[in-house]
Amino acid sequence: MRVLLSWKRIGSWGVLLAAACALSPLAAATVIDIDAEDAAAPWSQDDGRGAANEIVREAFARGGVAIRMHTVPYARCKAEMLAGSVAGCIAVGANEALGAGTRLPRTPLYRVRTVLVSREHAAVSGCNASDWPADTRVGRVHAYEYAPRFEQAMATTRIATTDLNSEAQGLRMLAAGRVDAIALQLDALKTLDYVQRQAAVQAPLQVACDFGPLDSHVGFSMRHPEGARALAAFEQGYAAMLADGSAERILESWRERLMLTTPPRR
Structure with a gap:
């Protein structure tokens, strides 16, 4: 009886040990x-x-x-x-x-740089928002973070911002004249040429301002x-x-x- 009881105890501990071993890989994975x-x-x-x-x-x-x-x-x-x-x-x-x-x-x-892009030869040029035409419409992607200098420029009451779903949508709106400029996050890998091709936009565009890194x-x-x-x-x-x-x-x-x-x- 004692031998049987001992084997039962060993069996119980074995089951618990096996269960613990089985759970550990799952937790780790x-x-x-x-x-x-x-x-x-x-x-x-x-x-x-x-x-x-x-x-x-x-x-x-x-x-x-x-x-x-x-x-x-x-x-x-x-x-x-x-x-x-x-x-x-x-x-x-x-x-x-x-x-x-x-x-x-x-x-x-x-690291990206927040740049303002407008149509070539447009009146929106430079980084000083007070120099832009009144009621300039600037597109920005909803929930995006941008360089601090851009956020400061957008705080002026002379600027109207438009929320975008994506930068590609903004480029198409810019080409169609529905906004005057858009904010893009560009870098050595993601260039203006690249995002224009992604959006299938061939209109001549210019970088009106570089607001700095983020x-x-x-x-x-x-x-x-x-x-x-x-x-x-x-x-x-x-x-x-x-x-x-x-x-x-x-x-x-x-x-x-x-x-x-x-x-x-x-």
Whole structure:
């Protein structure tokens, strides 16, 4: 009887140990949901590809975290991050308005410049909004963060702003004369020529003003139960990619393919 009882105890402990061992890999393999903007090519696009998305996937893999990426409009990406329904959003601009519930990695994914684009030879020119015609209509993407100097210029009562769903929509509205200028986030990878081709807009445009830089990050929600772990895993993996040059190799591969599809303006 004692022997039988001992074996029963051993059997019970064995079942508990097996259950614990089975749960540990599941806990470690928890998939974390990350949103990515669907209209920010070539950084992040609706098919899930993009230079930023590629870097983020590899950084998380190196950090030992499995992610599930959802491509959504930027306003939803940002709203879900702020609400904590997803752990992160690719990519948010460094902005105090994001609030204490959002944490940004120490190192940005990339840096953009907020530029004002108008039709060639238009009256909207320069960075001083007081020099523009009265009631100038400026398009800006809903929920986007922009460089501080742009926000200051838009604060004047002489300027009327129009919310856009995307930069491509804004370019088409600009070409049709429905707005006088639009704000674009441009950089060495995402040029004016590139976004014009993406929007199928051939009208001659000009950069009326460069309002300065803005860093773009993966934003992480501290309201999400996995937000802090996701941030730590991303920073670990991204630091390794910067150290061994793999992040730069991804960017170089995108530069090469864009050179084939976006010839420089003549």
